[in-house]
Amino acid sequence: MKPTVYDIAAEAGVSLATVDRVLNDRPGVRQPTRERVRAAIEKLGFVRDVAAANLAKSRVYPLTFILPNNDNSFMQALRAEVEAARLRGPTERTAISVVTVPAFDTEALVSALELPLAEKSAGIAVVAVDDSSVRRAVDRLEEEGIPVVTLVSDLAESRRTHFAGVDNEAAGRTAAGLMGRFLYGQEGAIAVVAGSLKVRDHRQRLDGFMAGLAADCPGLTVLPVLEGLDEPARVHGLVSELLKDRPDLLGLYSLGAGNRGLIRALAERQEKTRLPVVVHELTEHTRAALKDGLIDIVLNQDAGHEVRSAIRVLKARADGQGVIAAQERIRLDIFLKDNLP
Amino acid sequence: MKPTVYDIAAEAGVSLATVDRVLNDRPGVRQPTRERVRAAIEKLGFVRDVAAANLAKSRVYPLTFILPNNDNSFMQALRAEVEAARLRGPTERTAISVVTVPAFDTEALVSALELPLAEKSAGIAVVAVDDSSVRRAVDRLEEEGIPVVTLVSDLAESRRTHFAGVDNEAAGRTAAGLMGRFLYGQEGAIAVVAGSLKVRDHRQRLDGFMAGLAADCPGLTVLPVLEGLDEPARVHGLVSELLKDRPDLLGLYSLGAGNRGLIRALAERQEKTRLPVVVHELTEHTRAALKDGLIDIVLNQDAGHEVRSAIRVLKARADGQGVIAAQERIRLDIFLKDNLP
DNA sequence: TGGTTTTTGAGGTACGTAAATCAGAAAATG
DNA sequence: CATTTTCTGATTTACGTACCTCAAAAACCA
Numbered sequence: 033m034k035p036t037v038y039d040i041a042a043e044a045g046v047s048l049a050t051v052d053r054v055l056n057d058r059p060g061v062r063q064p065t066r067e068r069v070r071a072a073i074e075k076l077g078f079v080r081d082v083a084a085a086n087l088a089k090s091r092v093y094p095l096t097f098i099l100p101n102n103d104n105s106f107m108q109a110l111r112a113e114v115e116a117a118r119l120r121g122p123t124e125r126t127a128i129s130v131v132t133v134p135a136f137d138t139e140a141l142v143s144a145l146e147l148p149l150a151e152k153s154a155g156i157a158v159v160a161v162d163d164s165s166v167r168r169a170v171d172r173l174e175e176e177g178i179p180v181v182t183l184v185s186d187l188a189e190s191r192r193t194h195f196a197g198v199d200n201e202a203a204g205r206t207a208a209g210l211m212g213r214f215l216y217g218q219e220g221a222i223a224v225v226a227g228s229l230k231v232r233d234h235r236q237r238l239d240g241f242m243a244g245l246a247a248d249c250p251g252l253t254v255l256p257v258l259e260g261l262d263e264p265a266r267v268h269g270l271v272s273e274l275l276k277d278r279p280d281l282l283g284l285y286s287l288g289a290g291n292r293g294l295i296r297a298l299a300e301r302q303e304k305t306r307l308p309v310v311v312h313e314l315t316e317h318t319r320a321a322l323k324d325g326l327i328d329i330v331l332n333q334d335a336g337h338e339v340r341s342a343i344r345v346l347k348a349r350a351d352g353q354g355v356i357a358a359q360e361r362i363r364l365d366i367f368l369k370d371n372l373p
Numbered sequence: 374m375k376p377t378v379y380d381i382a383a384e385a386g387v388s389l390a391t392v393d394r395v396l397n398d399r400p401g402v403r404q405p406t407r408e409r410v411r412a413a414i415e416k417l418g419f420v421r422d423v424a425a426a427n428l429a430k431s432r433v434y435p436l437t438f439i440l441p442n443n444d445n446s447f448m449q450a451l452r453a454e455v456e457a458a459r460l461r462g463p464t465e466r467t468a469i470s471v472v473t474v475p476a477f478d479t480e481a482l483v484s485a486l487e488l489p490l491a492e493k494s495a496g497i498a499v500v501a502v503d504d505s506s507v508r509r510a511v512d513r514l515e516e517e518g519i520p521v522v523t524l525v526s527d528l529a530e531s532r533r534t535h536f537a538g539v540d541n542e543a544a545g546r547t548a549a550g551l552m553g554r555f556l557y558g559q560e561g562a563i564a565v566v567a568g569s570l571k572v573r574d575h576r577q578r579l580d581g582f583m584a585g586l587a588a589d590c591p592g593l594t595v596l597p598v599l600e601g602l603d604e605p606a607r608v609h610g611l612v613s614e615l616l617k618d619r620p621d622l623l624g625l626y627s628l629g630a631g632n633r634g635l636i637r638a639l640a641e642r643q644e645k646t647r648l649p650v651v652v653h654e655l656t657e658h659t660r661a662a663l664k665d666g667l668i669d670i671v672l673n674q675d676a677g678h679e680v681r682s683a684i685r686v687l688k689a690r691a692d693g694q695g696v697i698a699a700q701e702r703i704r705l706d707i708f709l710k711d712n713l714p
Numbered sequence: 715t716g717g718t719t720t721t722t723g724a725g726g727t728a729c730g731t732a733a734a735t736c737a738g739a740a741a742a743t744g
Numbered sequence: 745c746a747t748t749t750t751c752t753g754a755t756t757t758a759c760g761t762a763c764c765t766c767a768a769a770a771a772c773c774a
Contacts, residue, residue, distance in 0.1 A: 034463050036730060047753040052732065060751055062741090079464060083424035084730035087759045122375050123420060205711035213555045213669060216647060244711055306557060328554060336699050358677050361714060366707040370546035370585055373702060377760060388723045393762065401721060403771090425760035428729045 035076040044072035055080065082351065086125055093347050094127045097183075097339075098144045098158040100135040104262050104289035105315035106335065107135075110159075110184065113339040126343060129153075136231070138163045145169040155179045155346030157196070157339075160187040162232040179349035181342045184333070185233050193349050196342040198333045198364045200233045204240025204287065206364060207310045210329055211283050212249035214308040219251035220282040223274055227262035227288030237287040237312070252282065260290050268293030275301050286311040295321040314367055322369045332365040376417040385413035396421065423692060427466060434688050435468045438524075438680075439485045439499040441476040445603050445630035446656035447676065448476075451500075451525065454680040467684060470494075477572070479504045486510040496520045496687030498537070498680075501528040503573040520690035522683045525674070526574050534690050537683040539674045539705045541574045545581025545628065547705060548651045551670055552624050553590035555649040560592035561623040564615055568603035568629030578628040578653070593623065601631050609634030616642050627652040636662040655708055663710045673706040 041051045046069060053061045054069040061069075072078075085091070097114050100107060111130070118128040129149055133140040141158070142165050150156055156173060160166060160182045167190045170180050174191040186195040211222060224241065226234045238257065245252055258274065260267035267290040275281065275297060284307060286294050291311050295318070298309065309327040311318055321327045341360045348355045367373075382392045387410060394402045395410040402410075413419075426432070438455045441448060452471070459469040470490055474481040482499070483506050491497055497514060501507055501523045508531045511521050515532040527536045552563060565582065567575045579598065586593055599615065601608035608631040616622065616638060625648060627635050632652050636659070639650065650668040652659055662668045682701045689696045708714075 034730095037732095038730090048731095049733095049754075050752060053752090056732075058733090062751065065752080081428075081730055082464075084428050084759090085732070087422075087425050087428060087761095088730075088732040090732095090759055123423075199712075202712045206709050209709040209711045213649065214557065216555065240711075308554065334699075336697075340697075340700065356677075356681075358675075359681065363704070363706060363714070364712050365704060366712075368547050368550040370550045370581075371540075371543045371705050371707075373699075373704070375760095378762095379760090390724075390763095391722060394722090397762075399763090403721060406721080422760055425729090426762070428731095429760075429762040431729055431762095 034081075035078045036081075037078075039076055040069065040072045040078050043076055044068045082353070092121075092125050092127050093154040093350055094129070094152060095343065095346055096129045096131060096147075096150050096153040096156045097342075098131045098133060098141065098150075098156065099183075100159050101132045102135045102262070102289075104313075105317070106289060106313045109315075110335040110339065113336045116336075117339050117343060124343070126347070128343075136161055138165055141166055142169045145173065151176070151178065153178060154350040155181065157181045157183045157342040157346065159183050160185050160190075160192075162187055179346055181345050183338055183342050184335075185231075188232075194342075194345045194360070196338045196345065196360070196362055197233075198362050200236035201240035201243075203312070203331050203364050204237035204242075205244035206240075206366070207237070207285050207287070207329075207331060208241045208244025209248065210366075211285060211308060211310060212245065212252065214328070215249070215252060215282050217251070218282055220280055221253050221255050221278065222283040222285065223255045223258065223271075223278070223281055225258045225260050225267060225271065225284070225286040225288065225294060227290065228259055229257065231288075234288055241285060241287070255281075260288060260293070262289035264290045264293035264296075266290070266293065268297050271297035272300065275303075279303055279305075281307065283308045284310070289313060291315070291321075292317045295326055298326045314365070314372075319372060322367065322372065325369070328368070330365075330367040332367060333362060334365060338362055375422075376419045377422075378419075380417055381410065381413045381419055384417055385410045423694070433462075433466050433468045434495040434691055435470070435493060436684065436687055437470045437472060437488075437491050437494040437497045438683075439472045439474060439482065439491070439497065440524075441500050442473045443476045443603070443630075445654075446658070447630060447654045450656075451676040451680065454677045457677075458680050458684060465684070467688070469684075477502055477569075479506055482507055483510045486514065492517070492519065494519060495691040496522065498522045498524045498683040498687065500525050501533075501573075502526070503528055520687055522686050524679055524683050525676075526572070529573075535683075535686045535701070537679045537686065537701070537703055538574075539703050541577035542581035542584075544653070544672050544705050545578035545583075546585035547581075547707070548578070548626050548628070548670075548672060549582045549585025550589065551707075552626060552649060552651060553586060553593065555669070556590070556593060556623050558592070559623055561621060562594050562596050562619065563624040563626065564596045564599065564619070564622055566599045566601050566608060566612065566625070566627040566629065566635060568631065569600055570598065572629075575629055582626060582628070601629060601634065603630035605631045605634035605637075607631065607634065609638050612638035613641065616644075620644055620646075622648065624649045625651070630654060632656070632662075633658045636667055639667045655706070655713075660713060663708065663713065666710070669709070671706075671708040673708060674703060675706060679703055 037051050041048045054066055121127055131144045133144050138161055141161055167187055171191045173180050179193040181194045181196050182192050184197045229235050258270045271294050310329040311327055312331050314330045314332040318330050345355055378392050382389045395407055462468055472485045474485050479502050482502055508528055512532045514521050520534040522535045522537050523533050525538045570576050599611045612635050651670040652668055653672045655671050655673040659671050686696055
């Protein structure tokens with residue numbers, strides 16, 4: 033039988049009230065008594081029944097998600113997943129509020145983090161913009177005891193509790209590893225399309241890609257990075273031109289969004305020579321292009337996993353509980369047309 | 374505020390006892406009254422608080438895991454994960470029993486499924502051997518209302534509730550897709566090493582691999598499959614001989630266990646020509662070989678995820694609850710040296 | 715109609731913990 | 745020593761549901 037608070041009280045020779053005071057860090061217990069209770073807890077291996085405790089407290093976890101208003105498929109999916117989690121709230125004792133802020137707007141993000149709503153939360157999940165003012169705002173929240181989880185995009189050197197997202201540098205290296213193996217022994221140029229190198233995840237992916245290529249593929253060089261601003265039309269223009277100008281191109285790595293434009297450009301391509309293409313984020317469009325053989329690999333992060341993981345971590349942290357680390361690692365999904373879900 | 378049983382009683386104009394009888398399918402309520410209560414539940418959007426219900430019932434989920442006594446790294450890891458889950462039992466209201474049976478022993482497996490222990494379980498997870506007698510035993514349990522989840526290896530055409538494992542045919546196709554891209558345009562032979570083609574997962578991986586290769590890689594042929602019985606020494610012998618006899622070999626796909634032997638054979642290899650290698654299951658050895666560049670790709674299934682998913686599904690089924698489908702999909706992990714966890 | 719059976723209501727206890735109150739004991743203070 | 749302050753114990757209520765008993769009401773049958 034699992035020990036209960038009654039067993040602890042009996043073992044320590046104190047009353048239920050005292051056990052409760054110790055368990056919930058309430059004042060009014062002398063140090064020696066505290067120790068006795070702690071010893072009893074230790075000895076009996078007592079673990080508080082979180083479900084019962086939450087029931088007694090009528091606990092709900094008010095969580096705040098701060099999300100950018102980006103218009104690309106991935107962010108849309110992310111917002112949809114947060115909304116789905118919000119609807120599950122009653123069952124999971126969460127009360128999720130969503131704050132949407134303009135994309136890449138540091139000031140707006142900081143304001144959102146300073147909102148009274150945020151400060152009343154049991155935890156905050158935020159798609160971070162890597163900036164010192166944001167870092168300060170996050171650190172302040174953590175200092176006040178409000179756990180912050182960065183979602184999708186991390187905040188370097190900050191006190192945030194956890195990062196629920198993929199390792200973007202590893203993603204870039206992986207893209208390079210695949211590309212290098214696809215083009216084994218060949219010499220020539222590869223093109224990279226990014227959204228904007230001002231965004232941390234894109235920068236990291238690029239760094240990883242360059243490092244991986246430099247380390248393992250001496251024959252391959254990278255053309256100047258094209259910045260498509262994650263806009264399909266712009267990406268289409270850039271890639272069309274590229275394909276026209278460089279018929280000798282060996283491969284293509286798109287590490288940002290707006291791949292709809294890239295796919296269109298590929299479909300319009302005249303040369304029927306081989307052109308390995310690696311892109312990020314599985315969407316309706318990239319999935320279709322994968323099936324059609326226009327692209328070879330999609331690297332993906334599962335928005336649903338990220339959201340659910342963020343919630344689990346925040347709830348656990350709010351209770352001072354631990355998490356199963358392996359379960360909270362967000363994996364880089366690698367999709368070929370053969371293993372699509 | 375979330376509606377409670379009291380709200381339902383008030384709304385339906387009946388007593389708490391009647392609501393309880395309806396909710397828990399107890400007899401003694403006339404049809405019209407039942408309907409009224411159901412309508413009230415519907416109208417107020419009542420959802421039973423599972424935590425409170427479990428508390429009241431002092432519910433524990435007695436679960437049984439039936440695992441083979443295979444000695445390879447993957448099965449060891451699987452057993453370790455089940456053990457870890459067993460230790461988490463008190464916190465998660467589960468009481469996990471583990472039954473170990475001789476590997477590939479159909480009769481032993483059927484006996485285990487007929488054990489009184491199994492029949493008293495709230496759910497059973499089993500590494501299935503694909504056999505009609507096993508199927509019958511599983512179907513019988515499902516008919517008696519005991520949910521069965523197949524783990525790692527599925528049972529075709531059976532009534533099992535769920536399969537917690539990867540799609541092995543897709544895994545084989547993926548291996549072919551990668552291999553084909555690595556060897557683009559080349560013509561020659563690829564070798565396949567399996568454990569035993571009597572095992573369903575291995576058979577499926579092979580089928581997927583052959584199909585993928587046939588569809589996309591006209592120039593590549595497959596040598597007769599080597600069966601290493603998942604034993605490192607035997608695999609070492611087979612692969613050493615292969616490498617000696619076929620210096621023109623283009624690639625190697627190992628879809629079973631015992632890769633320690635394969636890695637040793639690769640390390641001893643004399644020719645320094647390129648030889649792309651794809652293997653299954655991330656272990657201490659395959660991880661090291663990946664880092665050293667002896668192998669290129671490791672396809673993996675996460676044993677921890679499989680076990681935790683099986684438990685979630687069984688608990689949910691025991692309560693007649695739904696699951697988040699996307700969360701329970703076991704993904705095929707693709708590891709290069711660049712994205713190792 | 716009377717009697718039987720079925721349905722319903724009322725109320726209580728339990729699960730394991732939180733949180734509050736109040737009284738009494740022990741310790742610290744002057 | 746008296747007094748204040750700080751601890752501790754005892755007890756109660758609550759959270760939302762399950763499950764039990766007993767009595768009352770309603771429906772059914774002959």
